[in-house]
Amino acid sequence: MNLIENIRKALEHNSTVGTPERYCPNCWGRQEYGGHLFETIHKEKIDLSNLNEKKGWIQEYAAKHLSSIKLQKSGDNYVCQKCTLQLRIPQSGTKPTKTEF
């Protein structure tokens, strides 16, 4: 699920934003990136009725504030630049899972 879809779901359920696809779940939760994003969404008065119009704004926010926790492809894994968490690149149709050591 991408970032915009995650936000849509969060708005529908009036909950916080879960980790979007290709972002580090570790940093997203622990560093409260998701919490800050959701606060900002409320401040900007983004809701289900204007989410489509605000897509560009959200993407800009993500590029500015969330790019450091975006997972980078490295061999067979995705790697978080921030905390160096490695996630195995999933087989098609499955979610990334934590690499077991």
Ligand SMILES: [Zn+2]
């Ligand atoms: Zn991370």
